[in-house]
Amino acid sequence: MTTTLTHLDRLEAESLHIMREVAAECENPVMLYSVGKDSAVMLHLAMKAFYPSRPPFPLMHVDTTWKFREMIEFRDRKAKEMGFDLLVHINEEGVRQGVGPFSHGSAVHTDMMKTQALKQALDKYKFDAAFGGARRDEEKSRAKERIFSFRSAEHRWDPKRQRPEPWNVYNTRINQGESVRVFPLSNWTELDIWQYIRRENIEIVPLYFAAPRPVVNWNGVDIMVDDDRMPEDLAKTAVTKSVRFRTLGCYPLTGAVESTADTLEAIIQEMLLTTTSERQGRVIDVDQSASMEKKKQEGYF
Amino acid sequence: MRLNDDLIATDIAAYLEKHEHKSLLRFITCGSVDDGKSTLIGRLLYDSKMIFEDQLASLESDSKKVGTQGENIDFALLVDGLAAEREQGITIDVAYRFFATDKRKFIVADTPGHEQYTRNMATGASTADVAILMVDARKGILTQTRRHSFITTLLGIRKLVVAVNKMDLVGYSEQVYEDIIEDFYAFADELATDLEIQPIPMSALEGVNITSRSNETDWYEGPSLMEYLENVPVGDKRLNASFRMPVQWVNRPNLDFRGFSGQITAGTIKPGDRVKSMPSGKQSTIDRIVTATGDLEQGIAGQSVTLTLADEIDCSRGDVIVSADDPTEVSDQFQARILWMSESPLLPGRRYLLKIGSKTVTATVNAPKYGIDVNTLSDVPAKTLELNQIGVTTLSLDQAIPYDPYDVNREMGGFILIDRMTNDTVGLGLIDFALRRASNIHWQAMDMDRATLAEQKGQKPAVLWFTGLSGSGKSTIANALQKLLFAQGKHTFTLDGDNVRHGLNRDLGFTDADRVENIRRVANVARLMSDAGLITLVSFISPFRSERQMARNLMAEGEFIEVYVDTPLEVAEKRDVKGLYKKARAGEIKNFTGIDSPYEPPKAPEITIDTVNHTPEEAAQSILDYLKEKGMLEI
Numbered sequence: 003m004t005t006t007l008t009h010l011d012r013l014e015a016e017s018l019h020i021m022r023e024v025a026a027e028c029e030n031p032v033m034l035y036s037v038g039k040d041s042a043v044m045l046h047l048a049m050k051a052f053y054p055s056r057p058p059f060p061l062m063h064v065d066t067t068w069k070f071r072e073m074i075e076f077r078d079r080k081a082k083e084m085g086f087d088l089l090v091h092i093n094e095e096g097v098r099q100g101v102g103p104f105s106h107g108s109a110v111h112t113d114m115m116k117t118q119a120l121k122q123a124l125d126k127y128k129f130d131a132a133f134g135g136a137r138r139d140e141e142k143s144r145a146k147e148r149i150f151s152f153r154s155a156e157h158r159w160d161p162k163r164q165r166p167e168p169w170n171v172y173n174t175r176i177n178q179g180e181s182v183r184v185f186p187l188s189n190w191t192e193l194d195i196w197q198y199i200r201r202e203n204i205e206i207v208p209l210y211f212a213a214p215r216p217v218v219n220w221n222g223v224d225i226m227v228d229d230d231r232m233p234e235d236l237a238k239t240a241v242t243k244s245v246r247f248r249t250l251g252c253y254p255l256t257g258a259v260e261s262t263a264d265t266l267e268a269i270i271q272e273m274l275l276t277t278t279s280e281r282q283g284r285v286i287d288v289d290q291s292a293s294m295e296k297k298k299q300e301g302y303f
Numbered sequence: 304m305r306l307n308d309d310l311i312a313t314d315i316a317a318y319l320e321k322h323e324h325k326s327l328l329r330f331i332t333c334g335s336v337d338d339g340k341s342t343l344i345g346r347l348l349y350d351s352k353m354i355f356e357d358q359l360a361s362l363e364s365d366s367k368k369v370g371t372q373g374e375n376i377d378f379a380l381l382v383d384g385l386a387a388e389r390e391q392g393i394t395i396d397v398a399y400r401f402f403a404t405d406k407r408k409f410i411v412a413d414t415p416g417h418e419q420y421t422r423n424m425a426t427g428a429s430t431a432d433v434a435i436l437m438v439d440a441r442k443g444i445l446t447q448t449r450r451h452s453f454i455t456t457l458l459g460i461r462k463l464v465v466a467v468n469k470m471d472l473v474g475y476s477e478q479v480y481e482d483i484i485e486d487f488y489a490f491a492d493e494l495a496t497d498l499e500i501q502p503i504p505m506s507a508l509e510g511v512n513i514t515s516r517s518n519e520t521d522w523y524e525g526p527s528l529m530e531y532l533e534n535v536p537v538g539d540k541r542l543n544a545s546f547r548m549p550v551q552w553v554n555r556p557n558l559d560f561r562g563f564s565g566q567i568t569a570g571t572i573k574p575g576d577r578v579k580s581m582p583s584g585k586q587s588t589i590d591r592i593v594t595a596t597g598d599l600e601q602g603i604a605g606q607s608v609t610l611t612l613a614d615e616i617d618c619s620r621g622d623v624i625v626s627a628d629d630p631t632e633v634s635d636q637f638q639a640r641i642l643w644m645s646e647s648p649l650l651p652g653r654r655y656l657l658k659i660g661s662k663t664v665t666a667t668v669n670a671p672k673y674g675i676d677v678n679t680l681s682d683v684p685a686k687t688l689e690l691n692q693i694g695v696t697t698l699s700l701d702q703a704i705p706y707d708p709y710d711v712n713r714e715m716g717g718f719i720l721i722d723r724m725t726n727d728t729v730g731l732g733l734i735d736f737a738l739r740r741a742s743n744i745h746w747q748a749m750d751m752d753r754a755t756l757a758e759q760k761g762q763k764p765a766v767l768w769f770t771g772l773s774g775s776g777k778s779t780i781a782n783a784l785q786k787l788l789f790a791q792g793k794h795t796f797t798l799d800g801d802n803v804r805h806g807l808n809r810d811l812g813f814t815d816a817d818r819v820e821n822i823r824r825v826a827n828v829a830r831l832m833s834d835a836g837l838i839t840l841v842s843f844i845s846p847f848r849s850e851r852q853m854a855r856n857l858m859a860e861g862e863f864i865e866v867y868v869d870t871p872l873e874v875a876e877k878r879d880v881k882g883l884y885k886k887a888r889a890g891e892i893k894n895f896t897g898i899d900s901p902y903e904p905p906k907a908p909e910i911t912i913d914t915v916n917h918t919p920e921e922a923a924q925s926i927l928d929y930l931k932e933k934g935m936l937e938i
Contacts, residue, residue, distance in 0.1 A: 009327035009408040018607035022551040053595035055556040145398040165728040168429035175726040271315040
């Protein structure tokens, strides 16, 4: 019989509380599902929060069309297994223009296929609340992010107009057209996520585990050859290395780390002994110090 | 202190097993940049290996560029977040930091220390178990130390660490330290009687007494900061309190299952326990404690669960399931301490939304009884509350709610106030006690009811509320309409802004707060007149939507008719019948609507009058037609 709560118990209870507040107070919520490990945890928590009911909102994946193929397979299988209503949104305009990271660079690609696509999707379905898996420990400007983060009708984030959040009392009220991004994993750290995945036996995309994969060096980062859209000159430099990924996104923008960690325990071990932060493998953060904050103001999650 | 457990390398599975059972401590750090607060947090993160090499590299380069420590690492840069803040070298919000040791996971609320950030500190303190008060050993206990102590204890923190920092700059002098601590104890008695105070001499910069006790202070026998944080007991008080669970969501997957989902805020619960649903007070027994991983034998404070009851009692979101042996009280009038968090001051008499637990109600916040000076802790007179001001006031709610005093249970006695127009969170409140008045004043039931009184006059009561800028023509049109109604034998009365201000409201000025009170009084008078069966014409600028809404809510359904006298500012100013615009433009009149005080036009008035293209007589006739059409002029 439980008489004290561990840190994971308390984080879980807090996340469940947040999700229930959204379900009770918002009219048309959605859970943004990125197929990554944080999304996997968030989805798991959603199943718990409403049990024995189903979570009263759909999942939505903003597909940049450049995700790892394994991610898409995993996504479709999971949605089917768990019986989730899965919406997939692609910026068709971007597809028509042939936008991609190799041809247009990471900045244009991310803006068109991710930031703009997300705005389109939220507008299209008129979602007033969107769950995201962001954590405060990821990056400096996230440390000050509220759990309920308000966005104007233009999806802009104004750091000066964020609402104070004392206790666990959340003000969810919005005016017509405004929306709120909700981060139930705000207080989790990367280590908490991994420990919880292990404790709860949550399935994650195999790309997180080390395996021999074909990689090329692009802009100083090892990226995987995932399909034939990679420029031929680059693709033919591929070598097979034992690698894994610490975060998952668009394959040309996701740096692989050399590793032999092929179990959860080994990954956590490597993480605890490692010396670089999780976001280092992400190409979008490194432009300038305040780049994430700038992207957030523009509507990036 | 770092996660340097050998097990990581040798037996990761055993390590993880051990680390799944860490407890969680939330604390707040109070102080300004000068006190070395950011340096302290930076060091805690650094020493517990929460900083990776790439972050360290950017820290090192930043330290050289903008740091204040010469060639050394400036730990403070680790925790200064937003770009604007980095430029100004200040922290302006609550930032949450995370680190873990082998024993505990920590969540640090990092808040700025200046008086203008009182609201941020209060927010950070609301969820913290421990407060670390930074004191510069060279300066001793300052006004800000008193303020920080007051705010953190106000929000319910009872465990205070007095971190006497920069001991290296006073030669690690025991005497300096003792003098400071004595000063602190001298005023701590005023704060609360049940404080647990832990003073620690330290140097965040030099790492003295941070993670382990240092030889520099061999005269000090207490714990290092980290030893204290790792071992201080938390949460036991909540666990031993009476059971409380606000219902967040009624869980109804099918007709056979009806559960109540929520997070337990206090106490424990087992199947078979007698409970009550408040405010109804209906009693039942816990049947099951449902979670996705199986039913629990016992639910405890902090857990999010779903309860099923043995009986079908009425219970919905916003209700609170409580122990039947020790239920909450229920009331609709309270005395509370309020911290104002908005740039727009509190408008006493205005209705705000109040959210407590999972319940949202409408509350009228009355004028403060007094304010509290956060620096001297003394009472000061206050007519309203400005940003970051704390005051004691009473509130009236539109319905009774279950509650516990804040000092007994934070979640059951802490609330936020929300502006109904902007939806901003404008205040934070702590319930002290209920006012018994609610149950003492009864409505006097009248034998001659309002319908009888109106019937006698051959009409239906109505309140025609004329709103518009000064000089828009409200009074002229109201006057013309009253003549028309009189000619038809109807019983009317006109309440005019200027006239009422000579009598009933002569104590009121033109500040936003006074304008709200002005309208509140007039609306109530109009309500009494409509109870008497009269058709009442109210001619007031009434610039704020929320007050007009308040007036509308006061009247019986269908009896409030909002007449928007829509005259553009240029036209009204050109007419300037009373010469007021000229004076306002010259700066002789302050807070003049349309000039330096806002006018919020109605969104959906019953009648809109265009005074540019119509005469006052035509306008009056169109209102009369409206009343006829609605059947207001006959029984």
